[in-house]
Amino acid sequence: MRIEFERTGGFAGMGLSTSVDVADLSPRDQETLESAVESANFFQLPRQMISAGPGADRFQYHLVIEQEGNRHEVEVGEAVIPDSLRPLIEHLSMFARTGRLR
Amino acid sequence: MHPLHCILPPHMLEQIAENGTQRQREWALHTLTATEQFRGQRHIAGQVRAIAAAVPAVQRERITYDAENGTALPGRVARSENDPPTGDPAVDEAHDGAGATWSLYQEVYGRNSIDGHGMRIESSVHYDRGYDNAFWNGKQMVYGDGDDDLPEAERLFHRFTVAIDIIGHELTHGVTQYEANLVYWDQPGALNESFSDVFGALVKQRALGQSAGAADWVIGAGLFTDNVNGQGIRSMAAPGTAYDDPVLGTDPQPAHMQDYVHTSSDYGGVHINSGIPNHAFYLAAMEMGGNAWEKAGRIWYVALRDRIEARTTFPEAANLIYRVAGELYGYGSLEQQSVQRGWAGVGIDVTAPEQPGCWERLREIWTGQRGAGNED
Numbered sequence: 001m002r003i004e005f006e007r008t009g010g011f012a013g014m015g016l017s018t019s020v021d022v023a024d025l026s027p028r029d030q031e032t033l034e035s036a037v038e039s040a041n042f043f044q045l046p047r048q049m050i051s052a053g054p055g056a057d058r059f060q061y062h063l064v065i066e067q068e069g070n071r072h073e074v075e076v077g078e079a080v081i082p083d084s085l086r087p088l089i090e091h092l093s094m095f096a097r098t099g100r101l102r
Numbered sequence: 103m104h105p106l107h108c109i110l111p112p113h114m115l116e117q118i119a120e121n122g123t124q125r126q127r128e129w130a131l132h133t134l135t136a137t138e139q140f141r142g143q144r145h146i147a148g149q150v151r152a153i154a155a156a157v158p159a160v161q162r163e164r165i166t167y168d169a170e171n172g173t174a175l176p177g178r179v180a181r182s183e184n185d186p187p188t189g190d191p192a193v194d195e196a197h198d199g200a201g202a203t204w205s206l207y208q209e210v211y212g213r214n215s216i217d218g219h220g221m222r223i224e225s226s227v228h229y230d231r232g233y234d235n236a237f238w239n240g241k242q243m244v245y246g247d248g249d250d251d252l253p254e255a256e257r258l259f260h261r262f263t264v265a266i267d268i269i270g271h272e273l274t275h276g277v278t279q280y281e282a283n284l285v286y287w288d289q290p291g292a293l294n295e296s297f298s299d300v301f302g303a304l305v306k307q308r309a310l311g312q313s314a315g316a317a318d319w320v321i322g323a324g325l326f327t328d329n330v331n332g333q334g335i336r337s338m339a340a341p342g343t344a345y346d347d348p349v350l351g352t353d354p355q356p357a358h359m360q361d362y363v364h365t366s367s368d369y370g371g372v373h374i375n376s377g378i379p380n381h382a383f384y385l386a387a388m389e390m391g392g393n394a395w396e397k398a399g400r401i402w403y404v405a406l407r408d409r410i411e412a413r414t415t416f417p418e419a420a421n422l423i424y425r426v427a428g429e430l431y432g433y434g435s436l437e438q439q440s441v442q443r444g445w446a447g448v449g450i451d452v453t454a455p456e457q458p459g460c461w462e463r464l465r466e467i468w469t470g471q472r473g474a475g476n477e478d
Contacts, residue, residue, distance in 0.1 A: 006367075010235040011268060012259075012322070012335045013373025014350055054240035056275040056286060056294065060369070079239065094232065097249070098256060 001034065004064040005092040009078075011057040018096035029101045036088035037065060043072045051079040061089055160214045162204050166197040167226040169244070176226045176242060192227035192263050196245055199269030200225055203305045206270070207277070210308070210395055211403045216276035223273065227263060236262035238275035245272075249327070257327045258350065265322050265334075270305030271298040282410035289415045291372035296379035297406050303338060304395040314387045314394040320344060338384040341377030357381045359416070359449030378448045379416060386444030390437055397437055401427045420445040421454035433457040 006017040022030050042065055051058070059078040064071065074085075081089060091101050162183065168190070169177035180193045187194045200223045207213040215221045224242035233246025245268075248259035262268055275298050278284055284294035299321050307317045321344075322335030332345025332353075341355035355377030356362055362378065365371045387398035401423060409422040424441050431437035433456045442452045 008367040009369060009373070011237065011262065011271070011373075012234070012325075013354075013368055014335075015367065054279050055238055056278075056298070057235065057237035057272065058239075059235060060367070078237075097232070097234075098252060 001037070001065065001067040003033070003037075003092065004062075005096060006062040007059050007093065007096070008062070009058060009060045016093070016096045018092065020092070020095060025101075032101055033088070033091060036091055037067075040082070040085040040088045042074070042085070042088070043067075043070055045072070045074050045082070045085065047073060047075065049074070049076040049080050049082070051077040053079065055079060063089075063092070160208055161220060162201065162208070162215070163220070163222045164197055164200050164204070165222060165224050166193050166200070167224070168193060169226045169229040171228055171231050171247075173230050175229075175239065175244065176224060177228075180227070190227075192245065192247065192261050195261075195263035195266070196225040196227050196243070196269060199263065199266045199305070200243070200273060202266060202309045203270045203273045203301075206301070206305050206308055206395060206399075211400060213277070213403075213407075216273060217280045221276075225269075227261075234259045234262075236268050236272055238272045238279075240279065243269070243272040243276075248325075254327075255329070258330050260325055260327060262325065265306075265324050266309055267299075267302035267306040267321055267323075268325070269302070271302035271321065274298040274301040277301070278406065281407045282414065283412050284410065284414065285412050286369050286372060288370035288372075289375070290413050291369050292375040293379055293410065293414060293416065293419055295372045295376035296383070297402065299336060299338065299376060299380050300383050300402055301399070304399045307393070308395050313392055314398075315391065317394070319384055336373075336377065336380065338380040341381050355380075357448065378450075379419065382420070382444040382448045382450070384444075385447040386440045389440040389443060397431065398440075401430060401437065401441065404430060417450055417453070420450045420452050424452045424454050425458060428456060 001022040003020045003022065004017075005020070006015065008015050020033070022033050025033070042063075060075070061078070061081070062073070062075050064073045076085065095101055164183050165179060166181040167175075167177040168180040169175060180190065181188050181197045204215060204223060207215070216223060225245065226242060227245045229244045229246050231247075232249060232251035234248055236243070236245045238244075245262045247261045249257035250261070275294070278294055278297055282297075284290040284297075286294055302321060303317070303319060307314075310317075318333075319339040320334035320337050323333060325335060326332050326345070330345060330350060331347045332350070334344050336353070336355055337344040341357040342353050344353040344355070346352045354363065354374050356375060357377055358381075359378060363371045363374045365374070368374060383398060383402060387394035390397050405419070405423045405426045409426060410419055414422070424438060424445070427438040427441040428435070438456065445452055
């Protein structure tokens with residue numbers, strides 16, 4: 001499984017991104033990410049989830065996951081992240097910030 | 103020369119003052135006090151006092167919450183309007199910064215809170231964990247603690263309440279929502295961001311008592327830890343130079359239309375291209391001199407309140423702001439010329455006439471200016 005993650009927007013307007021080849025991670029980290037992808041039901045999520053409500057300086061996330069020939073891409077506004085997807089975004093944000101999952 | 107030079111029989115203003123909505127009455131009050139007509143016609147004075155008395159007394163009401171590192175809002179009440187400081191720096195900075203922002207809007211521009219009608223100002227701090235952001239969610243301000251979940255050597259951001267201009271920036275998103283309601287995309291979105299940076303900077307300059315020439319014009323100074331090579335998030339004086347860091351990269355802001363960034367990220371680059379109108383404000387304010395919140399700030403505020411609309415572009419904003427400058431400070435005044443040169447400095451030529459035609463002015467008065475008709 002391969003994951004591309006990008007965060008844009010926010011007050012600072014600074015991008016944050018990372019690519020993860022899950023096979024390169026420790027077994028424990030592989031398990032963490034794979035189960036987060038599965039709990040999110042990632043391959044069934046709508047491609048675009050954008051908040052129509054008011055607000056400013058929110059983050060925008062863009063995720064692309066390839067797994068066993070499947071490829072799915074999701075763009076989601078911070079205000080409308082489904083609860084099921086939140087743990088995956090939190091793990092990937094941490095990985096992008098530090099190179100670690102925890 | 104005065105703003106309503108060609109027409110405006112006093113009875114028209116009086117009519118508006120008596121029968122208009124609150125916004126129209128405030129506008130009429132402003133016009134009456136701002137024009138030479140007022141000085142020449144003493145009988146209006148009583149009218150003005152009556153209108154002033156009818157405007158409700160203003161009362162500041164803030165409430166600051168602690169989200170306790172969760173994402174449920176608003177969280178636990180941490181400090182109410184008249185409470186003493188709590189000792190928690192995030193709570194106290196958010197509360198005091200909201201107070202300073204309220205004061206700029208109220209004491210300088212006569213605006214009663216975010217919505218103009220005394221709305222309670224709500225802020226939540228300690229939002230989430232490792233949350234490198236501050237935002238306005240349509241109802242309140244929200245602040246993260248930065249990288250306090252990481253070992254010190256890895257931290258890039260301090261808590262987001264640490265810079266008072268960030269607080270002014272977020273609260274101004276609320277003001278914009280209730281006024282121009284600029285859409286958050288492309289040029290209107292970058293204008294939305296720019297108004298937030300402008301008034302954020304002015305809150306800071308006024309709090310420090312700094313003239314335009316003494317200010318650093320940096321947004322978010324103090325937000326970076328010592329691990330970052332940068333003075334802040336954005337520079338209004340020199341967009342594109344705020345930081346240059348191996349981890350965070352280089353400040354991507356343009357200072358001129360020729361460097362406008364076309365992108366679909368960040369809602370069409372709203373935090374990137376805001377550098378262009380930010381720099382136009384800086385150039386205009388520097389040329390006017392003195393305290394930037396007094397003249398340049400007032401011009402930009404009145405434009406945001408009365409003229410800018412949801413889909414206004416950079417060149418349209420330049421023309422609208424130029425006209426407001428003429429109405430407030432005189433056609434051909436130094437202030438109006440400074441606005442023109444400010445926009446010219448970022449590659450945008452003002453095309454509006456120095457002074458509007460009479461019919462245009464009459465139509466505006468009778469149809470009510472934008473926003474005037476849908477209040478109350």
